[in-house]
Amino acid sequence: MQLYLPIAEVSVDPFLILGLGGLVGILSGMFGVGGGFLITPLLFLAGIPPSVAVATSASQIVASSFSALLSHLQRKNVDIPMGVVLLIGGLIGSVLGVVVFNYLKAMGQVDLLVKLCYVVFLGIVGGLMLLESIRALRRVRSGAAPKRRKHTAVQNLPLKFKFRVSGLYISVIPPVLVGLFVGVLAAIMGVGGGFIMVPAMIYLLGMPTKVVIGTSLFQIIFVTAFTTLLHATTNYTVDIVLALLLILGGVVGAQVGARIGTRLRAEQLRILLSVLVLAVCIQLALNLVIEPAELFSAERGQPL
Amino acid sequence: MRWLLILMCLAMPARAEEIVLGLSADEVGITATFNGSDILIFGAVKRDSPAPAGPPLEVVITVSGPLTPVTVRHKERRFGIWLNTSAAHVDAAPSFYAVASTGPLADVLSDTEDVRNSISIPRAIRSVGNDVSNSADYTEALIRIRESEGLYQVLDGAVTIDQETLFRTQIALPANLVEGAYDTRIFLTRGGAVVDSYETSIDVRKVGIERWLFNLAHQMPLAYGLLAIAMAILAGWAASAVFQGVRR
Numbered sequence: 413m414q415l416y417l418p419i420a421e422v423s424v425d426p427f428l429i430l431g432l433g434g435l436v437g438i439l440s441g442m443f444g445v446g447g448g449f450l451i452t453p454l455l456f457l458a459g460i461p462p463s464v465a466v467a468t469s470a471s472q473i474v475a476s477s478f479s480a481l482l483s484h485l486q487r488k489n490v491d492i493p494m495g496v497v498l499l500i501g502g503l504i505g506s507v508l509g510v511v512v513f514n515y516l517k518a519m520g521q522v523d524l525l526v527k528l529c530y531v532v533f534l535g536i537v538g539g540l541m542l543l544e545s546i547r548a549l550r551r552v553r554s555g556a557a558p559k560r561r562k563h564t565a566v567q568n569l570p571l572k573f574k575f576r577v578s579g580l581y582i583s584v585i586p587p588v589l590v591g592l593f594v595g596v597l598a599a600i601m602g603v604g605g606g607f608i609m610v611p612a613m614i615y616l617l618g619m620p621t622k623v624v625i626g627t628s629l630f631q632i633i634f635v636t637a638f639t640t641l642l643h644a645t646t647n648y649t650v651d652i653v654l655a656l657l658l659i660l661g662g663v664v665g666a667q668v669g670a671r672i673g674t675r676l677r678a679e680q681l682r683i684l685l686s687v688l689v690l691a692v693c694i695q696l697a698l699n700l701v702i703e704p705a706e707l708f709s710a711e712r713g714q715p716l
Numbered sequence: 717m718r719w720l721l722i723l724m725c726l727a728m729p730a731r732a733e734e735i736v737l738g739l740s741a742d743e744v745g746i747t748a749t750f751n752g753s754d755i756l757i758f759g760a761v762k763r764d765s766p767a768p769a770g771p772p773l774e775v776v777i778t779v780s781g782p783l784t785p786v787t788v789r790h791k792e793r794r795f796g797i798w799l800n801t802s803a804a805h806v807d808a809a810p811s812f813y814a815v816a817s818t819g820p821l822a823d824v825l826s827d828t829e830d831v832r833n834s835i836s837i838p839r840a841i842r843s844v845g846n847d848v849s850n851s852a853d854y855t856e857a858l859i860r861i862r863e864s865e866g867l868y869q870v871l872d873g874a875v876t877i878d879q880e881t882l883f884r885t886q887i888a889l890p891a892n893l894v895e896g897a898y899d900t901r902i903f904l905t906r907g908g909a910v911v912d913s914y915e916t917s918i919d920v921r922k923v924g925i926e927r928w929l930f931n932l933a934h935q936m937p938l939a940y941g942l943l944a945i946a947m948a949i950l951a952g953w954a955a956s957a958v959f960q961g962v963r964r
Contacts, residue, residue, distance in 0.1 A: 478952030644941030
């Protein structure tokens, strides 16, 4: 069976798309990442034009993140004040990111820069997370008590605020900056930014892992909804039929993922996520290095 | 009155062989389950006198999708990675192009006639920009890419002809079609020279819900975007609620 997509103007196997949505939904629920960094390249492989894939995956992330957020809300794993602070930074950042994106586009090579961004950030984030989690697992095995976090310069900034759910009393400046930075990257790379947000919250802000996931989802929903609207109104590239298929698969997957996530230990979750992030990084890096089978590419313009 | 008729006859010499054409469909509707479509093109050759002796009658049929500009980019290795280093702009290339003939195209059509009527695929692509020195490589690449996607088809020998009179062929339109008028041309040739030609068009359009969604996305983009977000939130909530029910 084949289904014709009205905006993408290609026909696809609807069960393949449902499966892709489900797979990414499971990851979204387990790790609190939107899954944009996975669904977009997978849609390329399924033959969806890149511009449509980027725009439509944003709306799918809204759905699976919202579904996962509801399960986290019930377990009170969401630090809403922290989410709002991150979001303020995130929205400012995404506007900045769009400006940077358009500037790069005018210079050409935006495609390459996006891919390089992916390789560098996925590599750094995945590598650091893997090292840290392995160290944490060893510490647990050897029975040593985890060290208390040392007070750093971050603790001495003004505008301190108590984030009760996270058990933190810190200045709002670092979270706004984290949100801003992630917002810029999210707009350039066309993803929610969870895979950068999650480690940033754990390692830079010192939030507990369980709270981090719910809070990251909270922020991702708003950023991706904003992105969806931007794409729909400027490029007309959101395919609602494709989105519906991805969403149906994704929301179910997200529920399953959230339940798997509660059964695994925090360190195990982090190792799994870091391995996944590194795998995507290596795949993208190989694509840049290995000689492609077709050295030419054709891009169709508007009909005359 | 009589002199006018004579004048008209002189201006338009009666053609010895003329095309009478039929199409299995002059409209292709793109529906939700659209998965490509086969178009049957058939016709007959009408003549006032017996078929002339000499080289046999051959038929060439072309179907061309709407013309669009195309940017063809070329990758080269720089600093160990493959990146786009140069690009050529094609003024107009058909989004779909099939050329079917009774025999190998080079045998049934002379080069002059090909140039005059833009029949073969390289001739149907107009003017590759002079911003690169090796523009032929870019044209070849464009043809190669689109052939691999089934968008450009060379169907030598796909037209069958009976008794030098009845001809027919079938063109497979793939699923990834661009909307618009698909110009269909039929050429009769003898010894490589075109003796008659006929032109018609097949209308390819989205219909039903596909049409409605496409119009909504382009005419009311804000409403369409909000609809997409509302759908996402609702689906997320519904899944959560259903799973709650299952767990209890």
